[in-house]
Amino acid sequence: MTGHKPCGHFRGAAFSAFFALLFAAACGGGGNNATPPAAAPAPPPPSGNSGPTWTAGVYQDAGLFKDRCETVRTGLDFEGNPFPDRAGSTLEENFWLRSWTDETYLWNNEVQDRNPANYSDPVAYFDLLRTTATTASGKDKDDFHFSQPTDEFLRERNSAPVAEYGARLIAYSVSPPRDFRVLYTEAGTPASDTVMGTPNLIRGARILEVDGVDLVNANTTAAIDTLNDGLFPLTAGELHTFVVQDPGAATTRTIMMISEDLSTPAVNRTAIINTPAGDVGYALVNTFSPFASEQDIADAITDMNAAGVTDLVLDLRYNGGGLLAISAQLGYMVAGPSRTSGKAFERLRFNADAGGINPVTGETNNTTPFFSTGVGFSVPSGDPLPNLNLNRVYILSTDWTCSASEAVINGLRGVDVEVVLIGRATCGKPYGFYPEDNCGETYYTIQFQGVNQKGFGDYADGFIPMNSSAPFGVKLPGCLVDDDLDHELGDESEAMLAAALQYREFGTCPAPPPVSVAAKALTKADASERPGLDLKRGMRVMENNRDMRMPEE
Structure with a gap:
């Protein structure tokens, strides 16, 4: 079977945006401090009975309107924190979205300034606060703009x-x-x-x-x-x-x-494949969230290290991302200390108005390193991580390979580890964001672009195997191969894994799939084509993003 159509877990949690693919969803992707500092007490609401007024191109500080809500939540949220809401209005919620977008959105100068008073639904207004530009392939440059109810976000963030x-x-x-x-x-x-x-x-x-x-x-x-x-x-x-x-x-x-x-485990399965040229490790890593992923991935690499593998096939075909710090750890565990010491796994690039400051946190724009030790999610902070010290890795990919999993590809290429790509073009999300709650809705707006040690991050049309005829995407060594549902994952006869082993031994690829099949495989079904069955109920946003969080200090 071929084709990348909507997919979902057999899950029950509602999820308000099917294309929350990114996260690495949909969350941010590259600083050392992933949690923005605590918000200052909210200022008094703007004076006057009629509320704020709009002047095109003139923006007030977003803090003036933060947590001024039409409907005020009371009590404690899922994490036990009191709600910050104060009496306000839909108009103030819209004004906050407008100013927050202008301050933090990566392409803030490409957003049409619309009068907030003309919109009665903040979510509908937010949907318009994005660029309409397209990439070389014709897809939306910002294909990742969405929101979800904050209660859902908090439950997913805590891996409920x-x-x-x-x-x-x-x-x-x-x-x-x-x-x-x-x-x-x-x-x-x-x-x-x-x-x-x-x-x-x-x-x-x-x-x-x-x-x-x-x-x-x-x-x-x-x-x-x-x-x-x-x-x-x-x-x-x-x-x-x-x-x-x-x-x-x-x-x-x-x-x-x-x-x-x-809860979804990070590592679905592993194998040691014996070949005449040495043992090959295989790992199906489906997410870099939840927190337990840190230990799961470290354990898998420890086992492969003990087995003495000489090559690694890293199966990220269904990995939409997650915690960027954990993807940075995986980068270290593949490449080892000599290639990564003192190097950036990912740097953040914000809008032109930000300068050297992270406009979301207000802090200096820091770099995510190749973490060589535990950071405290589930591996104790400072505990050394295993590494394979490889100068090459085979990565299996599809257009579900997104954000923080694409950061693994880009980060390794930044320190001259050869990435051989087997499968399909990745989703093309060098971007990320910090989820932000306001009045019961958590908003995701693209706030940064991630770049590697060499300053490269221009892969909005994805990474794609070299033998693809597609005129777009960043071409990498490797083979265009369809996902193979006739064989179990990890089976040496499964098409993508078999192609990786063939390329490793002979440097050759199987015949690429027909162009017509490739076009189908690279197409995601539009929401209008999905009446009836609610595949959104099968998705988790936190499995599909660049999640910027670090453990609580």
């Missing part, structure tokens, strides 16, 4: 478990006749539990029915509700029945799964 089965899906068609397949499962979950020796779900299995409803063809409101409730349960303990057809099978299977509260 959500109800799911432990499987991620891909939708090749979201309208009848639908085609939903399993991308992968996670160990120790309902999806990977075995019945008579067969896991409930396997990679490539097609889901045909959910709780007696035909997933392929059903199109009534009641049927769609049943499908959503079964695919993306809202609570743990829900029992749902599925009819699935495994790859190559002529018959179907009926399975039952009970949803559980689960």
Whole structure:
């Protein structure tokens, strides 16, 4: 199967923007201090009964309008902090968005100045506060502008478990006749539990029915509700029945799964592949969040170090990003100390008005190094990290490889580690942001571009294998290969891993897929093409971003 269509975990958490891909979502991506300083007490609201007035091109300080809310929250948030809200208005919420965008947005001089008084919905107003420029390939330069309710953001930021089965899906068609397949499962979950020796779900299995409803063809409101409730349960303990057809099978299977509260592990699986030219390590790393990712990745590299691997295949094909500090640690663990000592993993580039100051935090614009020790997420601060000391790494990618995972590619290239790219073009997000709450909504506006030790960060059309005929994207050594749902991930016969091993041994690639297939594979379905089934319920924004946080001091 080919094609990068909407995907989601079997999850229940609602997520307000399907293209929260980035994060590295959607959050920021490159300073040493990821948490902005505590906000000063809010100033009194602007004087006058009619509220602030708009003068085109004249911006007041965003702090004048911060936390002045039409609807005031009371009590404590999910993290136990009192809400900062004060009595205000929708107009003041809009004025805050306008000034905050002008102060922090990377392309602030490309935003049309619109009168905040003309908009009754702050989220709708925010949607307009972005550049409309496009990249060389024709996609939006800012394809990552979104918001979500703050309560959802806080739960995701704290890796609150959500109800799911432990499987991620891909939708090749979201309208009848639908085609939903399993991308992968996670160990120790309902999806990977075995019945008579067969896991409930396997990679490539097609889901045909959910709780007696035909997933392929059903199109009534009641049927769609049943499908959503079964695919993306809202609570743990829900029992749902599925009819699935495994790859190559002529018959179907009926399975039952009970949803559980689960958190996504960073490292899905690893393997040591024996070859005549030395052992090759394989690691499927699906996220750089949550905090446990730090320990998970360190443990995987420790095992590979002990096995004496001479090369590494790093499978980031489904990795949308996460904590930038952890991706910087992975960069160190690949390259080792001699190549990374004193070097920048990523520097931040803000708008032209910022100078040498981070306009979000107000602090000096710092650099993210290749962290060689734990930083305190789940590896104790200062504990040395393992490293493989490699001068080359094979990275498996698709257009879900985004933000903080693209930063691994760019950061390693900045210290002359050869990156061999196998798969598809990455998503093209050298940008990031700091999530900012105001009045119950958390906003994500692009605030910086990440650049490597050599000052390079211009990959808005992604990194792409050298043998691609695409006229855009940053070309790297490697092979254009489609994702292969007929073989399990980590199987040496799986197309992308097999191509990496072939390139390593012979320096050659399999025949690239047809152009028509490549075009399909590089296209994400637009929201207007996704009526009915709510794939947004299967996404987590914090798995898809450059998350700038560091552990609490």
